[in-house]
Ligand SMILES: NC(=O)C1=CN([C@@H]2O[C@H](COP(=O)(O)OP(=O)(O)OC[C@H]3O[C@@H](n4cnc5c(N)ncnc54)[C@H](O)[C@@H]3O)[C@@H](O)[C@H]2O)C=CC1
């Protein structure tokens with residue numbers, strides 16, 4: 001029996017993830033209104049019942065209506081914000097005069113805003129004062145979610161009752177949300193794993209072997225935990241679906257855009273050249289330098305994330321960067 005709360009779900013963002021979440025919400029028994037930036041995506045969904053540009057190969061059910069007008073979200077009971085991190089603040093500011101403050105917002109982007117080095121919940125909360133801000137994150141390739149393959153996510157809400165209600169509203173037989181109140185941990189885990197997935201891609205592209213990938217993933221998780229704890233996140237969240245779970249998926253899964261960016265860089269292709277040929281986001285590209293700034297602000301060491309930032313943004317030599325990482329002074333594993 002579907003939950004009767006949050007019967008009408010608004011989704012802002014018609015990319016792969018917004019579309020997969022629209023399919024999920026519809027399967028959970030919700031009425032769905034999906035805002036997309038590109039008029040051709042709106043038209044494709046409403047007329048051909050597909051999103052050929054961002055999530056080809058899936059039929060979009062009739063219970064999902066696409067729109068180009070954010071004002072059409074005014075009557076929704078909850079809004080999922082599924083735009084790329086660097087656009088989410090601006091889009092949320094456009095929503096402010098349209099959506100009543102009683103409507104909870106669930107942020108689904110995985111990144112950190114560059115301008116103020118702020119996590120997504122703070123950015124969206126500044127833009128939409130008075131709204132309750134939750135995060136949905138975890139190991140979720142859009143393609144697999146769209147196929148209805150089993151998936152578990154973390155839903156972080158400041159208020160447990162809200163988190164529970166949202167989890168019930170979005171659950172399907174194959175989409176299983178767990179709730180927590182650690183919004184910071186979920187926001188940070190999803191952002192940092194993208195940077196580490198690029199590092200794992202570099203390992204792959206440079207043919208450094210499976211040992212190296214396991215080392216990067218594990219020591220990368222130590223970096224995530226260090227910054228997370230310094231910023232008030234809980235270790236149990238970082239070791240959960242939105243942290244370690246998503247890190248494992250993205251570092252190993254061939255569907256990851258971040259990992260494939262890293263593979264290209266490992267093969268000697270410039271990040272800018274690789275990204276110029278794609279319309280989909282690789283959030284870790286933007287997140288890497290911001291993580292570096294946050295690490296400096298909180299005085300924690302994050303050498304793998306710093307190496308990714310240097311490779312992508314400072315033109316660092318790849319083999320010198322790898323050599324320097326391996327040559328760092330030895331230390332205790334827990335230090
Ligand atoms: N694709 C996936 O498997 C998953 C993606 N995410 C996250 O969801 C967010 C969205 O990613 P995807 O849907 O995959 O994007 P995508 O790469 O499929 O498409 C890009 C999307 O960004 C939109 N966009 C670009 N500039 C915009 C702007 N200025 N204002 C509003 N919209 C704009 C485009 O219209 C399009 O909807 C990202 O933060 C991503 O990390 C999270 C979980 C899974």
Ligand SMILES: O=C(CO)COP(=O)(O)O
Pocket residue numbers: 110138139140141142194197246249250255256257258259281282283
């Ligand atoms: O966040 C994701 C899976 O959980 C998608 O990862 P990519 O953005 O690297 O494709």
